[in-house]
Amino acid sequence: MMIGGAGMLLAASPAQAADISYKTECIPPAISGLPPVQGTTEVRLTAPAQAKVGDTVEVVWKTVRAASSNPDVLDLDKDTVKPTGTIKLAGAATGDLKMEGPRQNPAIPKNSPMLLPDMKGSLKLEKAGELTLTPDGYNINVSKPLSTDTKCSPKETVQPGATIKVTDGGGGTSGGTTAGGTTSGGTTAGGTTSGGTTAGGTTSGGTTTTGGGTTSGGTTGGSGGATDFPGREVVVNFACKAPGPQEGIASKVTINAEKKGGSYALTVKTAKGVMDSPAPLPAGALKPSMNIVIGGADKGSVTVRGPGNPEPLETGKPVSLPDMTGTYKPGASGKSSLTPGALTIDVMLGGSKINIPCTVKGAPEASLVLDTAAQEGGASGGGSTASGGAAAGGTASGGGLAATGAEDNGALRALGLVAGTAILLGGAVFTFTPWRRLRSGR
Known part of the structure; x- marks a missing residue:
């Protein structure tokens, strides 16, 4: 009493x-x-x-x-x-x-x-x-x-x-x-803080993914005068490291392209309400990025990035990731596939940054196949190129993803972000309630 x-x-x-x-x-x-x-x-x-x-x-x-x-x-x-x-x-x-x-x-x-x-x-x-x-x-x-x-x-x-x-x-x-x-x-x-200890070490940064762009996508050629090439929606399963959710994640992803000269402006969309906010976050605190794996005739990867959340987020409320954009400059001629790869969610608060890296489980289908023509300095959108179609942490715009330490055997829990976020972590402390999970969306 x-x-x-x-x-x-x-x-x-x-x-x-x-x-x-x-x-x-x-x-x-x-x-x-x-x-x-x-x-x-x-x-x-x-x-x-x-x-x-x-x-x-x-x-x-x-x-x-x-x-x-x-x-x-x-x-x-x-x-x-x-x-x-x-x-x-x-x-x-x-x-x-x-x-x-x-x-x-x-x-x-x-x-x-x-x-x-x-x-x-x-x-x-x-x-x-x-x-x-x-x-x-x-x-x-x-x-x-x-x-x-x-x-x-x-x-x-x-x-x-x-x-x-x-x-x-x-x-x-x-x-x-x-x-x-x-x-x-x-x-x-x-x-953070755990038992008098700060909890939190964030996890390793930009992870790489397999997932060679094979299989069918919205196959449209880059020739014939067309400029807009819509991709098809594919389901991607992610496994995320701490401080992400402990459960597996399934989210629908669509890669669309618009031809501009010899390059393509990419727009990547995910399902609405893919996760629950782990903590109250101000506008602009949460930003997604994704490696797009290039396969087929071309090889390498390109990173697309999204802006911060436009509105403040409430704990436990569904969160939709903003559209991510980047530029793909082909490095080879022929049919080149674009497949969703590693997803990273950055949380920035008070000058501190935490990364939640999520790798792709299995081999997802390509969302888009383009008839490409090789451009000088092409592939990976100006970022690094990897052989064999593996995701190389290429960057389409801005700097690379920060890497921090500490692994976890879980998957993306519910950013419970870096309370705050990991916790939020990358040098920050924050307590989030576990992400419930990324949903498959409609």
């Missing part, structure tokens, strides 16, 4: 403090792709040794040691970490005492101990007897670049950290209720 109390805070009789250690499991944000962290939490509770019924006393929770250190993902800025926690009450009162600390910490480098500010809570004493206080679970919120939460809970029986002897001082005795401190810090999706 959590009941708010009132009254003047007292420190009647000398305060007592004791260090309590207990095994702890901390759950990193889903976007991080990291497994639960197993560690030991060491807590020192400070409370009056004795007080009277009717007194309101202050309890202080000092985290001597968090369950794990800040991992090798990113440095945490000064005053970005805020802890909240719960103390279990027993004896003269029962229920939960809510604890809260300020957003106040020194800068915390990667691979260093997680330093949490002290938490405090106030408790009104309403019944005589011995009151025991036992530390329980706690939450770590990191505010930048997105608000992210890591929840830590005991994995063994925890011993009391303090005991208050409550005497009958004539104040009312209405049976054992307590006053909680303020409630826990908000949980939002996005970023």
Whole structure:
């Protein structure tokens, strides 16, 4: 039971403090792709040794040691970490005492101990007897670049950290209720910190895909005066690395081309509502890109890119990827196929970038086949060319995709983005709820 109390805070009789250690499991944000962290939490509770019924006393929770250190993902800025926690009450009162600390910490480098500010809570004493206080679970919120939460809970029986002897001082005795401190810090999706650790390392960047452009597509020749060449809709299955969804993804993809001189302006469309937003994101924070595999007479790849989301995204709401565009300059003459390849979703927030790379599973069909004529410097749209029709991370416009570390065996979960996003990660922290999945769309 959590009941708010009132009254003047007292420190009647000398305060007592004791260090309590207990095994702890901390759950990193889903976007991080990291497994639960197993560690030991060491807590020192400070409370009056004795007080009277009717007194309101202050309890202080000092985290001597968090369950794990800040991992090798990113440095945490000064005053970005805020802890909240719960103390279990027993004896003269029962229920939960809510604890809260300020957003106040020194800068915390990667691979260093997680330093949490002290938490405090106030408790009104309403019944005589011995009151025991036992530390329980706690939450770590990191505010930048997105608000992210890591929840830590005991994995063994925890011993009391303090005991208050409550005497009958004539104040009312209405049976054992307590006053909680303020409630826990908000949980939002996005970023990181795991058990006192930042969660998150983003995954390896632009992945390559197989998928040679074979099979039929909207086959139209580049000759005969036609300039518009619509592709056909094909289903592509993706496997994504953390911090993407853990499930397989199926999305319909269409590659359309418009001939401009000896080159083709490509427009790639995906199904509407292909994913659920893992966290609230501002307009322009989420951008897709895709490698288009060139096969048949020509070889190589070209990267198409989409603009940022035009409107802010709400957690759990369907998200449609904007159309992606790029330029294909043929490097060979003959029938050349264009097949969807690796998909990458970039999330940018507060100057930090996270990449969610997704490779193609199996061998998808080509969406479009063109009758091409070789152009000087052609293939891959000015980017790199690969032999054998494999996707080479060629770029059609702009720079290449950033590569970050840490693999995961999952597939694109629901950007639960880089809360915020990984978490969001590429040097950012954010907690997202798991992407539900990319849908096949209509």
